[in-house]
Amino acid sequence: MPTSRSIATTIILAASLLSAHADEGMWTFDNFPAEAVEKAYGFRPDQRWLDHLRLSSLRIAEGCSAAFVSPRGLVQTNHHCARACIQQLSTSAKNLIADGFYAREASDEVRCPDIELNQLIDIRDVTDRISKATAGKDGEAFSKALNAERAVIARECSGNDDNVRCDVVALYNGGTYNLYKYRRYQDVRLVFAPEQAIASFGGDPDNFEFPRYYLDLAFLRVYRGGNPLDSSANYLRYAAADAKVGDLTFSSGHPWASNRLETVADLEVQRDVSMARLIFFQAELRGVLTEFSARGVEEARIAADSLDELENYLKGNKGRFSALADTSIIRDRAAAELALRAKIDADPALRAQYGEVWDNIRRLRERFRGTWNRAAYAAGLGFKSELFGFAKTLVRYAAEASKPDEARLRDYTEAAFPSLRQSLLSTAPVYPQLEKLTLSFALTKLREVLGPDDPFVRKVLGRKSPAEVAADLIDGTGLASVELRRRLLEGGQKEIEASSDPMIVLLRAIDPDLRAVQKDFDENIWTPLTKNLALLAQAKFKVYGTSTYPDATTTLRISYGAVAGYQKNGKPVEPMTTIDGLFGRATGSSPFKLPASWIAARPLLNPQQPVNFVTTNDGVGGNSGSPVVNRSGEVVGLWFDNNWEGLGGRFGYDGSVNRSIAVNVGFIREALTKVYRAERLVRELAN
C-alpha cells in the first residue's frame, strides 16, 4: 500500500511497469508476436511452423496439455495429467500409481475411462455476432442473450458431429469472442507411466520448487475405430539433443487462468477471499485425507489421486497467496492503476467512458466478497463427492434437455453433451468410503461457513449431522452403477422424477437453490464485473496503445523464452539438474525414495544427463503436459510446473524469477531405454 510519501514515486515508477517484459506473454496462435521473437532471438516462426505446432498440440478436456509425438497417435503428457486414469485402472491387487505401467505390446494398451483429448483445428472471430446479440442488454437479459448466441454458434460449428467440439471463448474479459473448433478424441489408452516415486520424486516438498528431479511423464495413444490414429500429418519429433543454456524455446499449451489485467480491488479479493478461504478448506481436507491414508495400504491407494491433486492445488494456492501477500505485485498494480486513472481523468472523453470503471469493480468485488461462501459452496465445495456430481448432472441434464438448446445452461448444450456423457458413463471406480469421507467433510464446512441456522443448510442436513447425511446418501444411492446412470440419462425427466434414489431425491430438492445462487452470482456480479474489466482493457489500449495477449482461459497459447537460471535469496540457481544430483538427493525415505528400477539401473545411467530445466517461457497451471520445442519445432522438453516465484505468474510476469520447469527430452530417452527397456516406445519416438 503506497503511503502519502511514496505516491509520487510510485506514479513515476508506474510507467516502466506497464511496458512489456521480454519473453512475457501467453499468446493466442492467431496473434503471435513473431517480430519480437525475431528481434530478441533471431528466429521468426512462420505460419506453417505455427500451424504445425498448434495442430500437434492437444488439450486434455479435464484441464491439461499434451502433444502428438509419433505418426501413430502417440501422445506425450505429464504423469500428473494422466494420474486419474492411472489410478482408475489400478485395483487393490495392482497399483499402477506405485508400480508404473508399460504396455510392452500394442495390445496391452488400456483405455482410460475418462480422458478426452481435443485438437484445435480452427480459430474464428465471432465478436460481431455476440455484440449484435447482446447489444443494449444487461443483467439476466444479457446473460441469456450471450448464452443463446454462444449455443447457436457452437451448434452451427459442430453440425451435431460428436467428433467435433466448438467453444465460443471470451478473450480480454469479453472484449473479443472467438470460436475455437476442436477435433475430439475419446478413445484414449494408457501406454506408459513410470512409478509415482520418480514421476514426482521429492513429492509435495519439491512441488513448485527448483532444483527439481521429476520424470513427470506419461504416454497415451489416441485410437479411432479400434486402431491407433494416423497422426502423421501433425506430430512433434523428439530432438536428438537437449536444449542448452540460452537456447530459444517455445511451449504450446492451455494455461487455465491468469489475472494480469485485473485491478487492485480484484487482487485484494483474491488474496483475502478466493485464495485464503480456498486454502483454509483445502488445508483441512488435506489433513483429513493424509490421516485417512495412514490407516492402511488400501486406504492410501483409494485416496492417492484425490490427495495428490489436492496437494498440488493447495501448494499452488499457497504460492499464489504468497505472491499477493508477500511480494510487490499489489503495490505495483496500485501504482500502475493510479497512473492510468490520472490519464483517464485528465481527458474528459476518456473520463466519461472509463472514469467509473475502478469504483464499479471495487463495488462489485465487495459484493463478491460477501457472497463468495454461498456461491463457492453451492458450486461444489460444499458437496465433494463423485456420486453427488453424477446426480447433479443427471438432474440438470434431464431438466435442460427439454429446453431449446440456446436456452440451456452452458454446460448442458448439445455441444457439451459428448463430454458430459463420457463422464457420466465412465467406468472409473467410485470408493464409497472415500466418498463418505469427503462428502461429510464438505457438508461440515458448508455448515461452518453458512452457519447451522441457514435455511439451505437446514434443507440439506435436516436434524442430522454431516456425517450421518453423508453416510445415508452414499450408502443409499445406486449411482455407483454405470447402468443406473445410463438409465437415468436416457430416461430423461420422467425417469428422474420417478427415482427414489436418495442422491437424486436430494438433488431434486436442492437444485433450484443451487441454480438460484449461480444465477444471482452470474447476473449480478460476474457479468457486470467482466463488462467492467473489458472496459478497462479498452481503456488501457486507448491510453498505452500496446498490443497484448488476453488473460489465460484454458485455450491454446504459445509462449517463448530461453533456458536460463535465476537468483534466489542472493544465490544463483542453475537452470539444469542432473541424474547425479537425483541420486544424491535420494534418502531412502518417501518422498525422496527412488523406485527399485532406478536403483537397479543406476550403473547404466549417464550421471551428467540433465533431468529438468527451467526457461523464461511464460506459463501457468494448465500448461502441464505442454510440449517444449526448439526452433526446429522438435521436442526438447515436457512442461510440468512453475517454480515457486512463477506461481505469481497468475497475476503478473517477472522475467527475472518466473520460470517454467520441464523434463529434458534426453532424460526421457535415458529412462525409457535404460530403466524401463521400453524398446517399442523408443523406436516409435525415433520416427
Add this chain to the structure above:
Amino acid sequence: MPTSRSIATTIILAASLLSAHADEGMWTFDNFPAEAVEKAYGFRPDQRWLDHLRLSSLRIAEGCSAAFVSPRGLVQTNHHCARACIQQLSTSAKNLIADGFYAREASDEVRCPDIELNQLIDIRDVTDRISKATAGKDGEAFSKALNAERAVIARECSGNDDNVRCDVVALYNGGTYNLYKYRRYQDVRLVFAPEQAIASFGGDPDNFEFPRYYLDLAFLRVYRGGNPLDSSANYLRYAAADAKVGDLTFSSGHPWASNRLETVADLEVQRDVSMARLIFFQAELRGVLTEFSARGVEEARIAADSLDELENYLKGNKGRFSALADTSIIRDRAAAELALRAKIDADPALRAQYGEVWDNIRRLRERFRGTWNRAAYAAGLGFKSELFGFAKTLVRYAAEASKPDEARLRDYTEAAFPSLRQSLLSTAPVYPQLEKLTLSFALTKLREVLGPDDPFVRKVLGRKSPAEVAADLIDGTGLASVELRRRLLEGGQKEIEASSDPMIVLLRAIDPDLRAVQKDFDENIWTPLTKNLALLAQAKFKVYGTSTYPDATTTLRISYGAVAGYQKNGKPVEPMTTIDGLFGRATGSSPFKLPASWIAARPLLNPQQPVNFVTTNDGVGGNSGSPVVNRSGEVVGLWFDNNWEGLGGRFGYDGSVNRSIAVNVGFIREALTKVYRAERLVRELAN
C-alpha cells in the same frame, strides 16, 4: 486501501476514529476511568470496590481467568479453561469430558495435575528502574540489560517465596513497566464440570457466535496445606437475579493480546503472515486430528483436548483474519495514520522525534515477514509434542540454572521456577500415539516451510522421513515418566549431558539453533519494533492527549459496559437466549445433542430462564472465565467468549457490534439445582 480520491475524505474521517468509543477499554486496575463510567451509567466504583474485585479475580497461569465465589476457596471458571485438567483426570474407563464430574463430597475433589492460579495482590510502577538500566542501550545490550533488571526486580519482590510470583510487565509496548505481584496457588482441585455436550452445546459451529447456549462452566477449589483455602476476605457473591437489558456490567480478567496501538504495516503482516500462515497450519492439523478421532472411541478421547483447543484457536484466528481482510479496520487505521503523520510532520520538533517511526516499523515488519516461518517453527510450531517440550525445558533449565539469575532466559529465572517445575512434574498422562501424530505432522510442516535442503531441517530429519523421526523419538524417549523428568531436573547439567534419551540427545543438538533463531528475532526485530511502537504511543499522546489503556498483555484488566443486543445483516440480535431456545435448537445429533441429564430434567426447568447474554464490555481471548459482576460487585455471569464481530476486538473496538458473551448466573443455578442436584455446591454459592 484508500485510492487517490478518497484520501481527503479519509483524513477528515480520521479524527472521529481516534476519539474513544463508549464502553471501550480493557483498563488496568490502577487507571480505571471511574469518571467516564459515572457519566455514562451513574455509578462510580470506589477504590474499595475495585480492590475487592481485583483480589477476588484469579488468573489461570496457562492463560484464562477465574474468580473466588465462596469463602472456602471455591473458584468459578469456564469448562474450556479447566478442560485440560478434566481430560487429564479421565481414563479410558471414565471419560469426564463426555460424562462430566461432580464431587458429591468434599473428599471427592481431585487435584488437577497442571493448574496454577494467581491472585494479583499488588501493582507497582518500575519504569524508572528499567529506564535507568537500559538507558543508551540497543540490540543485544538492551535485551540483556532489560532481562537482567527484570530478574532482579522480580527476585527482590518474591524474596524466594514459592507462594509468590512477580512479573515485570511491559505496558504500552514498553512505554511503562509495572511490577505485578501475585499470590500463587498450585493445589487446585476439580469440583464440578458438566458434560461437554452442554458445556459447549453447538460446538465449533456455534463457537464465537450468538445466539448461544453454552454452560461453559467448571468449579475448582484452591487448597492450602491440605484444606480448602480461606478466601472469606475476597470472593464474589452470586447475585440473586440475572442482569437485565441495559444493566451496567463489569468484567475482570486477563485478556491475552490486542493490537490496537499498532500501525497499518503491523496489521498487514498479521493478516498476511501471522494469521494466514497459522490458519494454514492449524486447519491442516485439525483435519488430521479429526480423522484420527474418527478411528475409534479411545482415539477420540485422547485427542479430544488437543482438538478442542485447536478448533477454538483456529476459529478465532479465522475471525481475526476476516476482521483484517473483510472489514474496514485496516482502511480506518490507514486514515488515522495519515492524519497523525500529517500532524507530526507539520511540527519540526515532533517530526524529528517521531517522523521516522512508521517507516521504521514497516521495515521491521518486512523483516518479520521474511523470518516468521523460521522463528515460529523454531519456537514451537515445528515440534508439536509434550515430550519434546519436556526435553527442551530440561535441557534449557540445566544450562540456564548455572548462570546468574539475571543473565538467564526470561522463562528460566528463579521467579519462573515454581511454574516450570509444576509443569515438568505434572502427572498428566502423555499419549504416545497422539504424540507421534502431532510431532510427525509438525516436522512435515517444518520441512514444508523451510524446505528439505535447509541445514536445520537436515539436522533434525537426517535421511529419515518426519514420520520415522517422530516414531523413533517418541518410542525411544523415557520422558513420559515423571521420575525420569525429576531425575533430569534435579541432576542438572551433568545428568543432561550423560543422558542417552533420544529426545534429550536431539535437544542437546538443536537447542543452540533454536536459541540463535530466538535471539536474532528478539534483538533484531522484536526489541526495535516495540521501541518504535512505544514511540508511537508517545506521539499519539502528545498529539491527542487522550488518556488510554494499554494493549492487552495477559495481565488483569477491568472493562465495563451494558447488556445490549446488536444488528447482524440488518436484523436485530436479541441479547439473551433462553432454556426454551436451547431445547428448540437440540437436534439429537452432535454437536447439537443434549446430554441425557438435560433431557431428563427438562420438565423441571424454567423455559424462560436466560441462558447466555451479551454485553458491550470490551474483552478478548484470555478473558475466558472472567466473572461478570453488577454494580454491587455480585456475579451475574461468567464471561466465556466474544461474538464473531468481537474477534476483530484484537485490533479495535466497535461498540455497535463487538460483544462479550457470558453464562447467566441464573442458568448456572438452575443447572446445578435441577439438572445436577449439586446441593453441596448450591449451598456454598448461597453464602
